[in-house]
Amino acid sequence: MKNNSDISSFISDFSTNCSKVQIKKFNKGETITTFLVNRNQFCVIISGSADLVRYDYNGNRIVTERFSKNSIFGEIFYHINTNSEFVVEAKEKSEVLLFSYDDINEKCKANCPFHEQLKSFFPNLVISKITELTSRIELLSRRTTRDKLLGYFNLLSKQHGKSFTLPFSITELANYLVVDRSSMTRELSILKKDEFIKQERNKITLLY
Amino acid sequence: MKNNSDISSFISDFSTNCSKVQIKKFNKGETITTFLVNRNQFCVIISGSADLVRYDYNGNRIVTERFSKNSIFGEIFYHINTNSEFVVEAKEKSEVLLFSYDDINEKCKANCPFHEQLKSFFPNLVISKITELTSRIELLSRRTTRDKLLGYFNLLSKQHGKSFTLPFSITELANYLVVDRSSMTRELSILKKDEFIKQERNKITLLY
């Protein structure tokens, strides 16, 4: 039985002579792509990780989203907006599958093995993307910084137990939860004082 | 050439003797489904519309999301959380396709016409869902109520021009943007006073 949730398992299988697809390697810090025009671009991380970065009017770098193995991203998922600029940057040495999405069922030629394989992986990739986005909306829908933090910690503790390391730095976490960094740190201090959590940098232990 | 973005166009085509699928009709106000346990439920609206509703601790009814023709929803997209209760309610007479999702490629029997058809619609349905969720996150990421409102109005004006009717009531819009209703009305009043918009109930005209 084939595992259809890890795309890296089949990358070596198919010949890369599909005309619509590229597999590229990136070093840390390199730009994987930008969201500027509509090329129906669709990307999947095969190995490594990347950040979706925006630069605000002051030139501050803001990490909006983080992608890791099997994450999908691309212009195709965005309503491109001229007054916002998105850049996807490799966070480490990474391998990325890039292709132009028209219809997953539309093949470049009669028997392209890439398209066959992608068709089998596509459903799981998109469904976990939707689940992820839904969770994020659920978090952003909370009124207070405290509720956002505890909600996010709960999600992580389901995966990793009471003690875990955040996938973000404190600064990045504030961006992810869309709250002011210093206010968030203030709230973390209160949670520590009230013995709800232990925290040091991005290491968290839940005490409840 | 087949249009793969409107699922209602093929509903009459296939025989409904697929063991995994149901097509149900609902009257206004009826409960289509709840998100309580994990049955991998996946739903598509064929006609009509529905609200994703939550009831807070005071029993207040809060519309969190709105689904219309070709919208997908279901437990499968949620990390079910015991302290939150979701109900999907028909907003009008509606037809809904419900099935248990295992793998879109897994057929109930050798040549089930439903699975063949669904496979062809699935990609467009999920991609527009992702785009929608991404836009919502983009809105919720804005710091001020004013920016959320203007951001949302911009999205709508791309589709409908400078004058449009919101798909929500004012109360529902506040829930959608996750702001306090009275604060939002206050902000709308300021936008009107400053002649950025005209507004009466859920009819908006942008003046810029």
Next chain:
DNA sequence: TATAATCTGTTGCATTTGCAACATCCTTTT
């Protein structure tokens, strides 16, 4: 190793938002 740059935590203060209460308007029901 020294220096620079970035990240983290703290605090005071201004602004925004949420909450509550109320009046008015609109819609639905009887």
Next chain:
DNA sequence: AAAAGGATGTTGCAAATGCAACAGATTATA
């Protein structure tokens, strides 16, 4: 047509958050 229930708009006030500035810790770079 009257009454009831719900939605909308307004406002005062309290609470939460953003902003700014700074000090100390950590990491990256020369």
